[in-house]
Amino acid sequence: MIRRAPFTPTANMWGALLTASRVHKNMHLAKLAAEQLLAMEPEKINNYVVLLNLYMSSGKQDEACRVLDTLKRKGLYISAACSWVTVKKKDHMFFFKDIFHPQSSEIYRRLDTLMKEIKEFGYVAEESELLPDIHPDELKTSNAYHSERLAIAFGLVSTSPHTPLRITQSHRLCRDCHKVIKFVTKVTRREIIVRDGSRFHHFKLGVCSCGDYW
Numbered sequence: 459m460i461r462r463a464p465f466t467p468t469a470n471m472w473g474a475l476l477t478a479s480r481v482h483k484n485m486h487l488a489k490l491a492a493e494q495l496l497a498m499e500p501e502k503i504n505n506y507v508v509l510l511n512l513y514m515s516s517g518k519q520d521e522a523c524r525v526l527d528t529l530k531r532k533g534l535y536i537s538a539a540c541s542w543v544t545v546k547k548k549d550h551m552f553f554f555k556d557i558f559h560p561q562s563s564e565i566y567r568r569l570d571t572l573m574k575e576i577k578e579f580g581y582v583a584e585e586s587e588l589l590p591d592i593h594p595d596e597l598k599t600s601n602a603y604h605s606e607r608l609a610i611a612f613g614l615v616s617t618s619p620h621t622p623l624r625i626t627q628s629h630r631l632c633r634d635c636h637k638v639i640k641f642v643t644k645v646t647r648r649e650i651i652v653r654d655g656s657r658f659h660h661f662k663l664g665v666c667s668c669g670d671y672w
Contacts, residue, residue, distance in 0.1 A: 469498045476505075477671055480512055488512050503534055504630060504655060511632075539629040541605035545616045552608040561612065569603065569611035576641035584634040604635050610642060610650060622649040630655045640664050 472494045479488035492509040499505055506529055513522035529536070542551040550559065559565060573581075606627050613623040631639075631654045643650055644664035652659040660667035 467494070469495060472498070473505075476508060480508060481671060483516070485512065485516060485518075500532070501534065503529075503536060506534070507536060507630070537628075539605050539627065541609040541625055541627045543609040543613045543623060543625050545613065550609070550612055552605045552612070554605055555603045556605065556608055559608075559612065561615070564615055565608055565611045566603070568615050569607055572611060572614070572642060572645070573638075575645045576638065579641055579645055581638065581641045584637055604632065606631065606635055606652065606654075607638060610639065614646065614648070620647065622651065625650065625652045627652055627654040631659065636666065636670070640666055 472491045476488055476491035476495060479485075479491055488509070492505060492512075495502070495505045496509075506525055510522055510525045513519075513525065538553055540551055540553050542549050544550075552559065556562070606625055609625050610623060613625070617623070631652065636659070639650055639652065639659075639661050641664065642648070643661045647663070650661040652661070657668060
């Protein structure tokens with residue numbers, strides 16, 4: 459359909475196809491869309507990362523390694539993701555497995571409790587999608603404390619009940635974190651707005667405004 463369009467396909471069009479292919483696990487279309495995107499935007503890290511995670515979640519380790527080799531050859535690096543939340547007019551920033559916040563102990567206790575609560579509501583981890591669009595070191599971690607989860611936990615312990623949380627994420631949300639946040643809004647009855655590297659997500663009562671396409 460894109461190729462038959464009466465105009466030159468844009469990067470956004472190929473990006474939409476890549477996202478849809480990722481959701482429906484259509485590797486053939488995903489590879490086609492990724493190749494077009496990489497030709498149009500050869501320096502855009504996110505295109506490589508989405509393709510990397512597609513290969514990793516599909517068990518295609520060799521292809522994933524080739525993507526990493528391409529990144530190294532081009533001198534491109536995937537920076538560590540960070541998330542921040544503003545509470546009482548002060549920004550609080552978190553990184554993967556961050557332990558440097560003064561309230562770290564309380565944050566981790568709240569997050570651990572929260573994970574138990576959402577499991578009781580039916581949450582099951584996306585085992586094949588625990589691969590965040592962030593630094594490759596995190597790909598080896600099966601029980602990661604991703605930065606957006608820490609930011610949300612901090613927001614929950616630092617604001618009054620029912621206060622909406624607004625999180626900014628430097629990278630694209632991974633599928634598992636997206637799923638976790640949907641359950642968190644169902645359990646806590648909080649609205650959570652996340653601005654990630656791709657778009658805005660408005661989570662409310664277990665549903666996201668993106669319709670699970672991002």
